[in-house]
Amino acid sequence: MKIYVLRAIGAGAVMAGVAVAPVPVHAAEAFFKDKRIEFIIGQASGGTYDQWARVISRHMGRHIPGSPGFLPKNMPGAGHIKATNYLFNVAPKDGTTIGIFSRNIPTQALLKHPAVQFKTETFNWLGSPELTNRVCVAKKGAPVQTGEDLFAKELVVGGAGSGSAPSTTPKVLKGALGMNFKLIEGYDGPPAVLLAVERGEVQGICQTVAGLDQIQPGWFEKGGFKVLFSLEKKPVARFGAPTIYKFVKTKEQRQIVSFFSSSTELGRPIAAPPGVPADRVTALRRAFDATMADPKFMAEAKKQGLQINALTGEELADRVADLAKTPKEIIARTEDIAGLKKKKKKKKKKKN
Template sequence: MKRNSTLIAAVVILLIAAAAAGWVFVGDTMTPKETVAEFYRGKTIELKIGYSPGGGYDGYARVLARHMGRHIPGNPTIIPTNMSGKGSLLLTNHLYNEAPRDGTVFGIIGRGIAMEPLLGGDETNFLPTRFNWIGSLNNEVSVCVASRASDVRRWEDLMTRELVVGGTGSGSDTDTLPTLLGNMFGARLTLVSGYPGGSDILRAIEKGEVQGRCGWSWGSARNNDLITNGQVYVLLQMALQKHPDLPNVPLIMDLARNDDDRSVLLLLFARQAMGRPFVAPPGVPEDRMAALRRAFDLVVRDPVFLADAEREGLEIQPANYQVIQDVIEHVYQVSTPTLVARASALVSN
């Protein structure tokens, strides 16, 4: 009996040592575990974009796809594809419930989507704390703009004049922010939702279908023809702090009338630090997830990538996965039922 116990102990020690060294059993044979480089070599990674082509999310995703692969062991090719719908909620649910969990798929989704389960959003079939966050290329300030063809020239005009704005779907900034402005401050904003992406809203402004957009990221807006040619007025900036480009544009935090308003705005605009988040499904093997996160951290310092982003007019202010993860965990931990109920009511039609 003692001899058998000694033999069993020896076998257990051998198995533990083999596992630590990266060996696995395949049938009756012990073979080295596949490395990250071996897994990715010759493979294609699909980068899914939760919005239609031509908008800010699309632009950031495509410039990342051109450069991130060379920083991943095995140098896989990254192919961007669009999966628009419901302000990127369609893609978010897909990544969480349907996408492969092997590291060959990740996506870019709306920064507000992670807060939707907290605020009682419909069809939120995911837990944001279980996602594998990768990072964001920018820290966002959103703006509200009005076409010169409208009667609105400044924020104060919205108290007495109607502005028709376009939106992409529930949970997106283009929908939640104008609803918030109407419910909290009385801004006369009429929302026309259902556009596939931000670029479609901008085309709608040009064609006169709508008169403006609230929830347009300044990082991509600042170089758009509507801004540079003076075709729209910037009415308001929405974030925790002003953007250096917009010193004379009102900041939503400065409009808070009391501490309750301020607490709601802090809850809702913590998401701005998440910029445009890249995320992988739950359950991706840890070594591949670590490789994707390291590749992201390397690419944001890559001079070739930075030059490409500058040519595209994209502002780069990166945040790593830990920043995004911390924002989400903090918001979910400190949000009291009373605060969440008021915030939810203010962003609901």
């Protein structure tokens, strides 16, 4: 006997006696059986997003009806924007492609980054495996060793591509608060920036704590990094460093910093393209939730030094929607200081 469930199409439809098409609960299983899900990663191999994607890929398939296989695929470029554009515009909209990309992506869309070709509110958000803090750090022995130093001395930091946190964070803090960051671009990800720190090419980076722990285990404990401040309102007890809000002086500065820092509340967002059938989105969301509680997955994550602090797809979607409510004038000001506004071309005067 087949079992059916009703797809919700609005309370009014049922009240009015409108017929609702039944959907077989085995529909998702029939679709995903013998399929392979491509997992797009907006970062080069070796980074934390890459690490999370590969661990999830080894476990999530058995929680999806039909038990499809997974194929992780790195697609770095433009601070994860290349991968996000692909997921939105090119990837099949049938549930066979999902992606993980920077938590900064929704912010970059609001800031009208020139490379953005997507609308974050239309993605089908599946969840996030962790939440983490973002910090700005300096190498031991660099001229800058405290947040206060940044108002009198210069810190040379490495960038990981337009739109990435290592690139955007120092721009925003320099423009909004007057901190003396000097940004050097040209690195293809945080691991490359940290190699540059070791070589003495740059002196620091703004990056997540989890990312730094994963790329350079033990550097914090050994004193290799000096944490200047964290970007969230609550300080990280582990470091004894202030938050960026210690250096905020005006209401506008607070609003800009709050808007920019809100992206950390999105964790490591995973999404399917817009247009994927609702039953498949539900199957993927529930499979993600089950994976986060899977003992085998949890054991592997722990072995790799990954800390699970998950968000559901619904929670992630709500946070993205809240971020979109930021006042337009604050978005415009942040866009301006981050250097993302397109310069208007001067019209050539016609010769008489």
